[in-house]
Amino acid sequence: MSRRASSSLLRELKGWKKIQYLLDYYKFPLFLAGVFLYAVIWFSTRSLTHKDYLLYLGFVNFAPSETLTEELTENYRREMGYKGKDESILLQNNLFLSSDENSEYHPYTYATKMRILGAIDAEQLDLVLMDREAFDAFSQNGYLADLQALLSDEALLNSISPSPEDDSVPGSADQEAAGIGKADEIRGLYDAVREGFSKNIFIKEDNSVDMLLGNESEYSAVTAEAVYGIDMSSVSARIRDAELNGTVYLGIIENSPRKAEAVKYLNFLIQKP
Numbered sequence: 001m002s003r004r005a006s007s008s009l010l011r012e013l014k015g016w017k018k019i020q021y022l023l024d025y026y027k028f029p030l031f032l033a034g035v036f037l038y039a040v041i042w043f044s045t046r047s048l049t050h051k052d053y054l055l056y057l058g059f060v061n062f063a064p065s066e067t068l069t070e071e072l073t074e075n076y077r078r079e080m081g082y083k084g085k086d087e088s089i090l091l092q093n094n095l096f097l098s099s100d101e102n103s104e105y106h107p108y109t110y111a112t113k114m115r116i117l118g119a120i121d122a123e124q125l126d127l128v129l130m131d132r133e134a135f136d137a138f139s140q141n142g143y144l145a146d147l148q149a150l151l152s153d154e155a156l157l158n159s160i161s162p163s164p165e166d167d168s169v170p171g172s173a174d175q176e177a178a179g180i181g182k183a184d185e186i187r188g189l190y191d192a193v194r195e196g197f198s199k200n201i202f203i204k205e206d207n208s209v210d211m212l213l214g215n216e217s218e219y220s221a222v223t224a225e226a227v228y229g230i231d232m233s234s235v236s237a238r239i240r241d242a243e244l245n246g247t248v249y250l251g252i253i254e255n256s257p258r259k260a261e262a263v264k265y266l267n268f269l270i271q272k273p
Contacts, residue, residue, distance in 0.1 A: 054082060055261050056119070058092040060112075060130035060138075061105070068242050069093075072129075076268050092119060097134050116143075126256040127265060129232070135249040139200035139228040144251040148197060148227040150259065151190040160260050161186035189267050196235040198249060200228045236269045 057073065064072065073089045076082075095112045096105035119125040120143060128138065138144050150156065206221035229249040232239040239248050250269070252262045 052086055053090040054087045055089045055258060055265060056092065056124050056126045056256075057089055057265075058095060058116075058119070058125050058128040058130075060095040060116075060128050060134040061097060062129050062131060062134075062248060063093070064242065064244070068238075071238060071273070072269075075273075076265060079268060080264070090124070092125065095134075097137055099133070120253060120255065123255060123257055125253050126258045127253065127262045128251050130249050130251065131246055132249065135198070135200060135229050135251065138251055140203045142202045142204075143253055144200075144202075144228040145254045145256070145259065146226040146228065147193075147230060147252065150252065151193070151263070156260060156263065157186055160263060185267055186263070189263070189270070192270050193230050193235050193266065196231040196233075197227045198229040198231050199225050201225050202228070230266070232269060237272050238269055241273075 054077070069091070073091055077087065077089065092115070094108075095115060096108045097112055098105040098109055100106060116125070128134070130138065201223040202225075204222045204224060207216045207219065210216040211219060229251045232248045232250050233244070234240070250266060252259060252266075256262060
């Protein structure tokens with residue numbers, strides 16, 4: 001139906017028939033607008049009413065068992081000696097990204113993208129465990145920190161593992177018993193996970209818009225390569241022993257204000273349970 005015929009028919013319809021016609025004709029655009037509006041309102045409300053969490057953890061294309069989920073969330077708190085209400089982990093799961101239109105997860109991709117963008121913009125996503133497709137997507141969009149540089153950052157390491165002689169750093173008996181602040185562990189983390197370093201690309205700029213507009217016929221991009229992820233299946237007994245299908249990658253979000261806690265979480269993952 002042409003736009004003119006559609007407008008003419010719309011003028012003739014009255015009441016509920018007009019509403020029904022609008023819903024049928026604009027079903028998909030209205031659905032997308034609704035999802036986007038929901039994401040904006042949800043994250044705006046969260047930013048005004050949420051409490052601060054110890055860590056915001058995301059599972060993307062990664063659906064561990066209930067037992068493993070408990071191991072990756074509450075067991076971290078127990079082993080680290082965290083007990084306060086403000087020392088909880090907020091888990092973002094049921095996040096699915098897929099470019100394959102035949103994938104069972106493809107219908108959820110748009111909603112997932114909106115949730116991820118909202119969480120990153122609100123600084124409510126610190127660390128993600130994901131499959132290769134999600135790792136590629138996060139890396140290419142510039143969401144991930146360079147882990148090789150992060151784990152070599154002396155200022156960050158000093159903030160996590162002060163020297164034993166530093167009496168100015170407070171610590172409870174529970175924290176000492178849990179081994180928090182062990183300088184040797186944190187400083188040995190780089191070597192412990194180096195085997196799992198996974199390079200990927202960040203697309204700084206490309207001509208995808210020009211291609212869409214028909215101004216360019218071939219795709220081109222300016223990229224940078226760095227270690228944006230760690231293959232946890234090769235360095236973490238907790239992940240490897242779960243006998244998961246496929247490789248699980250860990251990434252730390254570039255704009256996370258809780259990178260020190262994310263590094264401590266990485267250190268937890270590589271320790272034997």
